[in-house]
Amino acid sequence: MDERVEVTLHINGEEYQLEIGKRWTLLYVLRDVLNLTGTKYGCGTGDCGACKVLIDGEPVNSCTYLATRAQGKEVITIEGLSKDGRLTPVQQAFVETGAIQCGFCTPGMVITATALLRRNPNPTREEIIAALDNNLCRCTGYVKIIEAIELAARRMRGEA
16 A cells, blocks of 8 residues: 655646655646646656656656655646647647647657757757657657747747
């Protein structure tokens, strides 16, 4: 039986006081406790990136990250990126370039791209590919995803 602990989590700008199992992953808490289902369960081993969230601005695989570790940190899920129903430049670029295929990997891709562009607003194609190294797309490939990130970068710099 998993021992329960009380935690306060800051997710998408809201504070949640929860009693959770010490070994529960952040992904389990997000999806099954808080019903934030935009973050996807993929491999469960941290290899596919479908479960990515931002923790203090860094992309993290929530399927291998214990929820207790998130206490005192700012967690942003795919639901927390857009404000007032308006898509972010990264989300909008994914839609416009057709980078959203089955949609399963999309939240993790958008989270990774968001972190990359916050850290490096002018990434090279090679830097984009390197950033996506831990995000798997099982549909048709990465060309449109890379084009979306390049478009978002140009727009965020005011060039498109």
